[in-house]
Amino acid sequence: MTNNTNGFSTDIRVNGEKLVCVTRIAQTTAALAKLKTIWNDRNVALSSHIKLMRSLVMSIFLYACESWTLTADTERRILAMEMRCVRKLLGITYRDHISNEEVRNRTRQAIGPNKDLLTTVKRRKLKWYGHVTRSSGLAKTILQGTVQGGRRRGRQNKRWEDNIPEWTGMTLGAAMRKAERREEWRELVARSSVAPQRSTG
Known part of the structure; x- marks a missing residue:
């Protein structure tokens, strides 16, 4: 569902x-x-x-x-x-x-x-993150909004926004500020969304 x-x-x-x-x-x-x-x-x-x-x-x-x-x-x-x-x-x-x-x-x-396909997926997600961050619509409110209460104990499920720091090497707050500047974010996306080293199987 x-x-x-x-x-x-x-x-x-x-x-x-x-x-x-x-x-x-x-x-x-x-x-x-x-x-x-x-x-x-x-x-x-x-x-x-x-x-x-x-x-x-x-x-x-x-x-x-x-x-x-x-x-x-x-x-x-x-x-x-x-x-x-x-x-x-x-x-x-x-x-x-x-x-x-x-x-x-x-x-x-x-x-x-x-x-490669994985790089394409990562770049599309990072580009969309930048687009939403620079917008003022509902998507930005949802993306940057917070929910009252804490996360459950134990191992946490990965969240959508957790990929952003992984791929950019920045904190989520720093990435958000960088995304506000379109050209800088575009350059960062090109450098960050590289697929990991793959096995030679």
């Missing part, structure tokens, strides 16, 4: 997972499988495959990704899903026993430097 405010889904945690993000990964994987005939057609140029992947598959995944709270587990899931997509593009299966790092190298050789 989700609630929508201005097109963004609120986060609901189920067994430690972000339901919206995990569901979107499943939907994207299903869309990828439905286009199997196209991916297997070597008569279709790689550039066309890339355009189709971005418009028909990745667009499903990225819808309203600004609303997600990313945990280490969901980040791993995003990286794994992206690798499945890249392997489809290049016609490489896991039976070929080619490492993920080699797949990335071949991707760079085939289509040049490419912004």
Whole structure:
């Protein structure tokens, strides 16, 4: 179950997972499988495959990704899903026993430097945070508002805003002040939202 405010889904945690993000990964994987005939057609140029992947598959995944709270587990899931997509593009299966790092190298050789999916998600979220911070609407009131009472004891669930200090290296208050200055925030977003080092599995 989700609630929508201005097109963004609120986060609901189920067994430690972000339901919206995990569901979107499943939907994207299903869309990828439905286009199997196209991916297997070597008569279709790689550039066309890339355009189709971005418009028909990745667009499903990225819808309203600004609303997600990313945990280490969901980040791993995003990286794994992206690798499945890249392997489809290049016609490489896991039976070929080619490492993920080699797949990335071949991707760079085939289509040049490419912004990975996790970085795209992070940049979209940081850009939206800056946009809301500079606005004066309901979204800003909700984002910066406080609720009376304290958080429960024990291990805390990660909150949406917890990602901001993680990715910027700043306190939330400092990030909020920086976001008020559009150009400075734009430069910070470009530096901060870099995907973590990935395994070569």
